[in-house]
Amino acid sequence: IKGVAQKLTEFYRDIDCEETFERIYISRSKAKHRRVLNEGELLPVFEKYGFKTINFENLTFGYQVKLVS
Numbered sequence: 855i856k857g858v859a860q861k862l863t864e865f866y867r868d869i870d871c872e873e874t875f876e877r878i879y880i881s882r883s884k885a886k887h888r889r890v891l892n893e894g895e896l897l898p899v900f901e902k903y904g905f906k907t908i909n910f911e912n913l914t915f916g917y918q919v920k921l922v923s
Contacts, residue, residue: 862919877905878921884911 879900882889890896897907910918 859923862923877903879905879907881907881909884909 877900879897881893883893900907908921913921
């Protein structure tokens with residue numbers, strides 16, 4: 855039986871996701887719960903080490919799957 859991640863990746867494989875990042879930070883700044891309180895202080899440090907900040911709220915579910923697969 856295929857795992858859920860593999861099934862989702864196969865289902866959404868045709869989504870156009872030209873952006874590829876080796877390191878991403880998934881921001882929860884727009885979330886109502888479980889936000890990182892000092893995220894503003896952390897982002898410059900993440901950027902220094904090559905992280906790209908992503909807000910999933912701005913992306914379709916299929917794009918989210920493609921991006922993290």
